[in-house]
Amino acid sequence: MxxxxxxxxxxxxxxxxxxxxxxxxxxxxxxxxxxxxxxxxxxxxxxxxxxxxxxxxxxxxxxxxxxxxxxxxxxxxxxxxxxxxxxxxSLKLLEEVLLFKDIENREDKLVQVHGGYQLSKLAIATVERGFWRLENFASHLGTVGSAIYRKEQQGLFMSALKGFTYVCDGKIKKIENYELFEKMDLKYPCLILGASLDVLKIKSAYGQEKHSSTVKRLLKKRREDLLGTGPVFEEKAKSLSTRKLIADAGLKGFSCGSAMIATHNANFIVNKGNAATTEVLELIEQVKDKVKKHSGIELKLALEIWE
Known part of the structure; x- marks a missing residue:
């Protein structure tokens, strides 16, 4: 340049x-x-x-x-x-303070966190403090803001979400009604500043062990996910698992140059070396074409293309 x-x-x-x-x-x-x-x-x-x-x-x-x-x-x-x-x-320099606030007449807590906070760190911290609802995000590569913008359904995230703040037209705005958020589309680009999530008290030693084990298992899995990016395509296509559709088409390990479909999760792409974006885009197009020929289903891209 x-x-x-x-x-x-x-x-x-x-x-x-x-x-x-x-x-x-x-x-x-x-x-x-x-x-x-x-x-x-x-x-x-x-x-x-x-x-x-x-x-x-x-x-x-x-x-x-x-x-x-x-x-x-x-x-x-x-x-x-x-x-x-x-x-x-980037919101990575925002002060990383997690606030676990009391909820009147309940043992549960309201967690306040900024939008750039890593979702996996939030999941781990929540279980360590004796609360559950977010443990399935222990292997998640993204941030709280990304999960809100994409209306993430996994791991009870959306049901835990009580409200969030975001920037619109240069002003800080609040959404405190889940039903309203469910019906709205946040315009692109969007900057999520922070969120409040309702997490539930773990009531027994057995429950603590169960949720801690989930976190440990997912952290082990995350070491594989860190090798690439994903999900590349929307995770459901006509109610079917996208990763299964790609795997059934025989595409695990399929590559274009140094860009390869992951063997641990067929809806991830890994960089085997010094991959170029052109190789990744070619791989995406070939996967879409081969899955369409194998199953008749069109995959929809879940990644943002920056140019």
Whole structure:
């Protein structure tokens, strides 16, 4: 990438970030910020340290017509090999404070957490404190914000969700009604700032052992998931398991260049070495085509394409 053109594009962003006292890094390679380890240089990544700074940053970027996206952990992002003309916003520098608040007349707790918090860390911390409902997320690669934006159904997450804050039109807004959220579509791009989740008290030693064992089992599984990115496609296709559809088509271990369908989970793609995004995209198209020929079912991509 031409450094002068990069700095020219990034200058309005660096000016905004300097004005708001937000940390920013220009010309970052997305291969270092995605689970799959592919992607070219992005104009800049901004790191607000407070929800208020994040909201002001979004407002200024929108005012300047500068495209932006939420970065999260990069587990659902497929960044192109070429220059990526947008700004990524990361919440990783927000203060990582977990608040377990009392609920009147109940032994359960209301957990408050910021949107950039890693979902697996939240699941582990919840069980360690003697509460359950999130343990099935111990192997999850993403963030709390990503799970909310995608309306994640696994592990009782959505039923535990009591409310969240997000940035819309440069203002911090709250959703405190699950039924309302269920019917709404958050516009893209969207920045989830924080959430409140209702977790339930584990009432016996047997229950604690059971939920702790679930966490340990999933953490062991996660060591395999960390080798790649996924789910690549929506997890259900006509009520059927996508990973099973891909596996039944004989595609576990199928590869294009250094991009390969994972053997531990056919809805994951792993980078065997120095894969290019073009190889990943070719692999995705071939999998879609072969599954369609084998089962007649069209798979829908679950990854974000950044270009």
């Amino acid at each position: 031409d450094m002068d053109s990069l700095m020219d594009r990034a200058k309005p962003v660096t000016d905004i970030c300097q004005q708001l006292e937000v940390a920013v890094r220009c010309g970052q390679k997305m291969k270092n910020h995605t689970a799959l380890g592919v992607g070219g240089e992005i104009d800049a990544i901004a790191y607000p340290e407070t929800p208020e700074a994040a909201a002001m940053l979004v407002a200024e970027l929108d005012k300047a017509n500068i495209p932006w996206s939420a970065l999260g952990r990069g587990s659902r992002i497929l960044a192109k090999d070429q220059a990526i003309n947008r700004i990524a916003i």
